[in-house]
Amino acid sequence: MSESLSLVGQLLFAGLAIGGVYALVALGIVLIYRATNVVNFAQGEFSMLGAYTLVTLWQGARLDYFAAMALGLAIMAALGLLFELAVYFPLRNRSFLPVIIATIGASIMFQNGALAVFGPSPEKVRPVIEAGGSGGATVGGVFFDYQYLVTLVVTLVLVGLLYLFFEHTLLGKKMQATSQDKDMARLLGIPVALMIALTFIYSSVLGGLSGMLVAPIFFVTHKMGATLGLKAFAATICGGFGDARGAILGGLAMGVIESFGAAYISAIYKDAFAFLVLILFLLVRPQGIFGEKVAEKA
Amino acid sequence: MSEAAPVKTTRRGRLRAVHVAPALAVVAAAALPLLFTSRYSTNLLILGAAWSIATLGLVVVLGYAGQISLAQAAFFGIGAYAVALGTTRGEMNWWLALAAGLAAAAAAGAALGMTTLKLGGHYLAMVTICFQIIYTLVATNWVAVTGGPDGISNIRRPSFVVPLVSAQRYAWFALAALLAVAGAVWWLRDTALGRAMLAVRENELAAQALGVNTQRVKVVAFTLSAAIGALGGAVYASGYLYISPDSFNFDHAVSFLAMALVGGSESVLGSILGAGLLTFLPEWLRELKKMYLVIYGCAIILVIVFMPEGLWGYLRLLGRPFARQAPPPAARRALRVGGRGTAGEEILGVEGLVKHFGGIAAVDGVDFVVRRGEVHALIGPNGSGKTTCINLLSGLYVPTAGRIRFLGRDVAGQRPSRIAGAGMARSFQNLRLFRELTVWKNVLVGAQRGGAGEAETRDRAAAAMAFAGLADRAHERCRNLPYGHQKLVELARAIAGEPELLLLDEPGAGLNQTEKQDLVELLRRLNGMGLTIVLVEHDMSLISRAATVATVLNFGRKIAEGTAEEVLRHPAVVEAYLGNREVALGV
Numbered sequence: 055m056s057e058s059l060s061l062v063g064q065l066l067f068a069g070l071a072i073g074g075v076y077a078l079v080a081l082g083i084v085l086i087y088r089a090t091n092v093v094n095f096a097q098g099e100f101s102m103l104g105a106y107t108l109v110t111l112w113q114g115a116r117l118d119y120f121a122a123m124a125l126g127l128a129i130m131a132a133l134g135l136l137f138e139l140a141v142y143f144p145l146r147n148r149s150f151l152p153v154i155i156a157t158i159g160a161s162i163m164f165q166n167g168a169l170a171v172f173g174p175s176p177e178k179v180r181p182v183i184e185a186g187g188s189g190g191a192t193v194g195g196v197f198f199d200y201q202y203l204v205t206l207v208v209t210l211v212l213v214g215l216l217y218l219f220f221e222h223t224l225l226g227k228k229m230q231a232t233s234q235d236k237d238m239a240r241l242l243g244i245p246v247a248l249m250i251a252l253t254f255i256y257s258s259v260l261g262g263l264s265g266m267l268v269a270p271i272f273f274v275t276h277k278m279g280a281t282l283g284l285k286a287f288a289a290t291i292c293g294g295f296g297d298a299r300g301a302i303l304g305g306l307a308m309g310v311i312e313s314f315g316a317a318y319i320s321a322i323y324k325d326a327f328a329f330l331v332l333i334l335f336l337l338v339r340p341q342g343i344f345g346e347k348v349a350e351k352a
Numbered sequence: 353m354s355e356a357a358p359v360k361t362t363r364r365g366r367l368r369a370v371h372v373a374p375a376l377a378v379v380a381a382a383a384l385p386l387l388f389t390s391r392y393s394t395n396l397l398i399l400g401a402a403w404s405i406a407t408l409g410l411v412v413v414l415g416y417a418g419q420i421s422l423a424q425a426a427f428f429g430i431g432a433y434a435v436a437l438g439t440t441r442g443e444m445n446w447w448l449a450l451a452a453g454l455a456a457a458a459a460a461g462a463a464l465g466m467t468t469l470k471l472g473g474h475y476l477a478m479v480t481i482c483f484q485i486i487y488t489l490v491a492t493n494w495v496a497v498t499g500g501p502d503g504i505s506n507i508r509r510p511s512f513v514v515p516l517v518s519a520q521r522y523a524w525f526a527l528a529a530l531l532a533v534a535g536a537v538w539w540l541r542d543t544a545l546g547r548a549m550l551a552v553r554e555n556e557l558a559a560q561a562l563g564v565n566t567q568r569v570k571v572v573a574f575t576l577s578a579a580i581g582a583l584g585g586a587v588y589a590s591g592y593l594y595i596s597p598d599s600f601n602f603d604h605a606v607s608f609l610a611m612a613l614v615g616g617s618e619s620v621l622g623s624i625l626g627a628g629l630l631t632f633l634p635e636w637l638r639e640l641k642k643m644y645l646v647i648y649g650c651a652i653i654l655v656i657v658f659m660p661e662g663l664w665g666y667l668r669l670l671g672r673p674f675a676r677q678a679p680p681p682a683a684r685r686a687l688r689v690g691g692r693g694t695a696g697e698e699i700l701g702v703e704g705l706v707k708h709f710g711g712i713a714a715v716d717g718v719d720f721v722v723r724r725g726e727v728h729a730l731i732g733p734n735g736s737g738k739t740t741c742i743n744l745l746s747g748l749y750v751p752t753a754g755r756i757r758f759l760g761r762d763v764a765g766q767r768p769s770r771i772a773g774a775g776m777a778r779s780f781q782n783l784r785l786f787r788e789l790t791v792w793k794n795v796l797v798g799a800q801r802g803g804a805g806e807a808e809t810r811d812r813a814a815a816a817m818a819f820a821g822l823a824d825r826a827h828e829r830c831r832n833l834p835y836g837h838q839k840l841v842e843l844a845r846a847i848a849g850e851p852e853l854l855l856l857d858e859p860g861a862g863l864n865q866t867e868k869q870d871l872v873e874l875l876r877r878l879n880g881m882g883l884t885i886v887l888v889e890h891d892m893s894l895i896s897r898a899a900t901v902a903t904v905l906n907f908g909r910k911i912a913e914g915t916a917e918e919v920l921r922h923p924a925v926v927e928a929y930l931g932n933r934e935v936a937l938g939v
Binding site (some may be wrong): 165 | 649
């Protein structure tokens with residue numbers, strides 16, 4: 055009895071931690087969606103690139119782990135800007151279809167670029183907290199891996215900071231205004247193009263950070279971004295498109311569903327659960343948990 | 353005489369282009385397997401044909417209907433596995449196995465299309481990716497049936513008149529299949545269904561308002577595209593005689609997308625060109641083989657940014673000096689609008705119509721009757737609920753309460769396409785043209801209302817074009833027309849379906865005085881032909897010239913009705929527009 059209970063606790067903890075990573079990626083998707091009304095299908099690749107940047111700087115250039123992380127995030131910021139300029143900006147006045155196709159193209163390019171540069175063999179990264187032995191602590195029959203804990207804590211802290219940023223700083227409010235009505239924001243003197251560029255920059259940083267956090271848990275491969283990105287996207291749909299709370303809750307839920315599904319139903323089809331849940335949501339409640347029905351104006 | 357001569361030559365020139373291209377294609381298909389006889393190049397030919405077929409499926413769903421699909425490799429795989437399993441394990445006839453594969457893919461395509469009926473493109477992209485990934489997971493892990501990662505070997509080839517055992521014969525077969533599919537997809541574009549798909553791509557709302565059942569069209573597009581993909585897969589499986597899940601994964605779905613986009617997703621020849629190019633290019637650039645997906649990704653972005661119509665767009669530009677303008681469609685009869693009943697009978701009856709948005713009542717219990725032969729103006733200040741009313745009548749909004757009787761039947765809450773099909777046409781306040789299509793295509797979509805046959809559709813469209821005086825601009829793209837002409841196209845498109853009732857939402861907005869006078873003339877002529885018109889308009893002089901009857905709304909309620917002249921002098925109307933007289937004059 056208590057054994058099965060501790061298994062449940064274990065699965066819940068692991069699911070929440072992985073879900074935290076999904077939530078961070080999902081948050082990046084939502085922020086870009088709110089600013090531009092398009093979905094960035096390459097958001098997951100930011101995670102992959104973040105993880106590989108860390109690998110390169112820490113293992114390749116032999117930098118201090120935390121210095122490598124900080125420098126890596128700076129590189130991700132630059133990459134976010136570059137991405138915006140190359141993929142979104144030229145298409146900003148076209149319909150959403152060209153933009154999503156372009157982001158899909160970018161995703162394929164990043165993925166296979168990483169494969170060509172780093173090869174197919176997975177890389178391993180040290181955890182943030184290097185404790186000797188098991189790298190975690192057992193409490194009440196549940197093993198708390200430190201990296202999982204760090205991931206969860208960082209997710210929660212970041213979500214809190216983002217909330218403060220958007221609700222209590224002028225820059226945050228300008229960005230909100232931009233996402234709600236670009237023309238009005240422009241008339242009020244808000245530099246809309248800059249706000250959108252900033253959105254891409256911190257979505258990229260957010261993605262990069264999630265990749266660095268998840269790197270010690272999974273191996274770093276060129277495929278990790280695609281998987282993360284798709285699950286994060288599924289999470290945003292389940293949570294309610296364009297809603298930050300939805301992205302976070304959806305991400306966490308996705309992690310838990312996966313963790314329990316893999317344990318109790320089938321481990322091989324672990325990656326399919328997220329998508330089955332997504333399809334179920336699309337059929338039953340397409341607007342997601344927090345979403346509202348939208349009607350096109352005639 | 354001197355005028356008739358050039359028309360004759362242009363018609364001959366057009367016929368030539370139409371006939372030469374297929375003939376060339378047949379010759380090429382016959383010659384290629386004779387020119388490239390090595391085992392390696394024959395295999396490449398078969399591969400190119402199979403991939404081209406799959407890409408043609410994307411032409412239907414993405415190029416025509418404008419719906420993104422990232423699951424084409426899965427459908428390709430379904431066809432391949434059907435033939436592989438059918439001919440190895442099942443000892444089935446090849447054609448039977450193919451039929452099973454097409455049916456399975458079509459069913460999956462229809463299901464996929466249906467899940468996203470109500471949802472926009474992001475969801476569709478996501479759902480198709482999910483389907484593709486789940487497909488790959490199943491193909492890899494369901495070892496008992498699919499053979500798992502090892503795949504299936506010893507797949508058999510079909511007989512078609514003669515057994516197609518040799519690679520060369522099979523290459524002919526594959527190219528023949530490609531030609532058949534290409535011909536069918538090319539032909540589809542000029543059918544009612546194909547035009548409906550283009551209309552859905554360009555503007556779904558306008559398509560609905562013209563009587564296109566957009567949901568059905570999208571599902572059909574998906575189903576067709578999936579079946580075509582499966583056919584490509586079947587051709588592939590029997591060409592290579594061995595398949596494994598690696599050939600049907602997400603990377604291949606992206607390849608198909610890249611092929612369609614690079615060549616030009618809207619064009620049959622273009623996408624075959626794209627598929628051919630991206631089949632042979634990686635073989636020619638051997639050193640780059642590791643990088644080819646990087647290049648594909650790059651190419652997708654570059655094509656989307658710099659050449660949205662793909663290579664085909666450029667080729668067409670090159671060919672333009674040689675292309676001759678087709679003659680404008682000649683009207684063979686006059687337009688027949690309205691006039692199917694007796695003047696004065698009720699054509700539209702509105703009772704207690706209510707529409708709430710959240711807590712706000714945009715339309716709050718409106719009654720009015722439109723009688724046959726009227727030009728009925730619906731007027732009122734901004735925000736009085738006129739456009740909401742039009743949207744309720746045409747089915748774009750579902751009423752909160754109330755009844756809408758059209759030609760004696762209650763149509764409240766019915767789909768816009770059904771209401772339009774019953775004979776109610778409308779225009780939009782902000783233009784909703786199919787911008788990338790020609791004027792002629794726009795009007796044809798309107799003309800095919802109510803399942804008119806092709807000949808009837810063309811007659812109607814030509815008559816509407818002649819009526820609106822647009823015949824000489826028939827082959828121009830709408831987005832290139834000046835605003836006044838665009839408004840005319842919207843009108844022509846609406847009347848081309850020969851409706852009983854025409855709803856016009858601010859037809860005069862943005863027109864100058866001359867154009868407004870022309871509009872009034874047009875409306876009078878239409879009305880004279882028996883068409884009943886409901887007119888939402890702000891321009892009082894236009895209303896007084898065109899309308900016979902008026903209903904006035906304010907804050908979602910009716911405040912006056914009567915003949916146009918009476919109503920314009922009604923004190924409540926004056927007050928609604930100009931404010932209280934005493935207050936205004938400072939008395």
